[in-house]
Amino acid sequence: MNDCRFEPNYVYDHLSSIPFREIPTCVTVCANHSIRELRFPRQKPDMTARFGDLEPGTHPVVFRLSSLGDVVLITGVLKHWFQSYGLRFTVITRSEYVPVFQGHPSVESVVGLRSDHLKGSSWYRTARQLAHTYRNRALIDLHGSFRSHILSFLWSGTVYRYPKFNIERRLYLKRHSLWLKRRLLSANIPQRYARALDKKTPPLHDVVPRIFLSEDERENAVSILEQRHISSPCIVLHPYTSFDLKAWPETHWNTLVERIHKAGIDWIVVGRSVSRFFHELEPARDLTNHTDIRTTCALMANAHAVVSCDSGPVHLADAVSSPVIALYGPTIREWGFFPSGPQAVIVESDLPCRPCSLHGNGRCSRAGECMNSITPELVFDALISVVSMKGQ
Secondary structure (H helix, E strand, C coil), X not given: CCCCCCCCCHHHHHCCCCCHHHCCCXXXXXXXXXXXXXXXCCCCCCCCCCECCECCCCCCEEECCCCHHHHHHCHHHHHHHHHHHCCCEEEEEEHHHHHHHCCCCCEXXXXXXXXXXXXXXXXXXXXHHHHHHCCCCCEEECCCCXXXXXXXXXXXXXXXXXXXXXXXXXXXXXXXXXXXXXXXXCCCHHHHHHCCCCCCCCCHHHCCCCCCCCHHHHHHHHHHHHHCCCCCCCEEEECCCCCHHHCCCHHHHHHHHHHHHHCCCCEEECCCCCCCCCCXXXXXXXXXXXXXXXXXXXXXXXXXXXEEECCHHHHHHHHCCCCEEEEXXXXXXXXXXXXXXXXXXXXXXXXXXXXXXXXXXXXXXXXXXHHHCCCHHHHHHHHHHHHHHHHC
């Protein structure tokens, strides 16, 4: 078991600046080859519903490792299950995503796994320890990966899974059948997650992602802007993506910034990237690599609007009820990952080559036309429309 160590100190590294004793949820960490739960006061659900063998007040284990956007998308589902069935959960995810669940009323505890826990034979030992620690509790597999199937194989309790539509998505990628289109559009990703327990697909508004911020976090975001002499609220830009095909051209971002600046609206840049293409132009506005998940969420919650390519921060903005202008190219609504909040605006080009992949990676024979054809003027008009509506 020497490869299965969970360092408790990482909790301090990833939970912003809030003192550990003030975190309203409990966090599960492992030390000395055992799993230890740190408990905090919790809400007592008054629900009387039940699903199958899950009693109100029981604590199923939810498994979703990555990526950031996928992890954020389960937050609204957990709230829905808490309100519908009175369930509270232990969440297993990557350590860097633990802050997503801070303050969530339905989360009893979080297990944060480092990358070395997930590699090769280490994952089998980690999975075996998790299965032993949480034996006889239900497992809700919201990942549907090779790793989660190993964990499910070792699990002694009931295992619930969601309809991932893997076959349908791959078939639709090859052949745009109307039947497949309707099936894929029948439920987005949070709604599909919810079907792991729900007998019927819940309404879209019931499972919109939700991140819970404290007043201290919100005030800290205002303070960060004041220190940089940036008025609040402002526009938050997130120009980074995990795959090049999803990226909006740098020249388009620069043109958009010029338009925003001429309109007299303040703006900042957030995200993580080796390339910081706004830094030399406006260093005070560039917070790239300077904010953690919670701080980024607090800045977004205080924004006029957020502009982002297809990436995790789209869902962070949605989860704090901030208007978001989301730019989509290689991927489409049928995949289920479009933001679903009432203030989300999707900007995309209607091209016959879309979609070209399931995740926005791969090669493009048309030189990234789907993203290049989204003009800065189109995005600016959408942005001004959202800002105007918010001001009414």
